[in-house]
Amino acid sequence: MIDLGYSLSRRFPDPPQMDYRTADVRTLRHDLFCGDVYLADTKTDRELSTAWGWVPVLDFAWALCDIVEQLDTDPRGNRSARPIHAELDFTESADRIFFERRFGWVDVDADWMAADEAPLTFNHSALRREARDFLHDLIADLTDMHDGLGDNPAIWDLQARFPRV
Template identity: 90%
Template sequence: MIDLGYSLSRRFPDPPQMDYRTADVHALRHDLFCGDVYIADTKADRELSTSWGWVPVLDFAWALCDIVEQLDRDPRGNRSARTIHAELDFTESSDRLLFERRFGWVDIDADWMPADEPPLSFNHSALRREARDFLHDLIADLTDMHDGLDDNPVIWDLQARFPRV
């Protein structure tokens, strides 16, 4: 079972004068909604998490959805033995989440984890479903907290690009 989550930082609050209706892609992905994120395997009771307080959580959710789609480019899908790699880099550091898909499984590892610790491993279609649910749940939370965000065309496009599965 996959659990994706976040917490917003109190150290890096969003600017109170921000007009969320007109915030551009750069602001939405890099400047706003900072905090921490985690990916957990509840069955194995293991997780990969950040504890930096400055990770743009909307960018994380957006990038995770992009990566899951990128990992699905092989036309053979779950039957493919070819390994497909992707990475999610955190803008303000050299840390990365590393993704590797083979057959129908995706291994997720992190630069900051001990080398002897095995990666988290998830079924690709379950990861796609959970990533999209996480994105939509996050957007719902953020639009509840920030007036006008639900009127932003970038948010509309993002939700249309990655509908719930």
């Protein structure tokens, strides 16, 4: 079972004068909604999380959905033994999260995990579903907190590109 979550930082609040209706993609992805994120395997009671306070959570959700799709490029799908790799890098640091898909399973590892610690392993289909649910739930939370965000065309495009599964 996969659990994805976030918390917004009080140290890096969004600017009060921001017009969320017209914010461009770069601003939405990199300058707003800072906090921390986690990806947990509830079966093994292990998680991969940040504790920096400055991770753009919308960008994380967006990038995670992109990566899950990138991992699905082999036409053989779950039958493919060839590993497919992807990584998510954080713009404000050198830290990265690594993804490797083989057959129908995705291993998730990060720079800051101990060298002897095994990666988290998730079913690819479940990871796709949870990543998209996380994105839509996050957008719903953010639009409740920020007037006009739900009217932003970039948010509409994002929701259309990654519909709930």
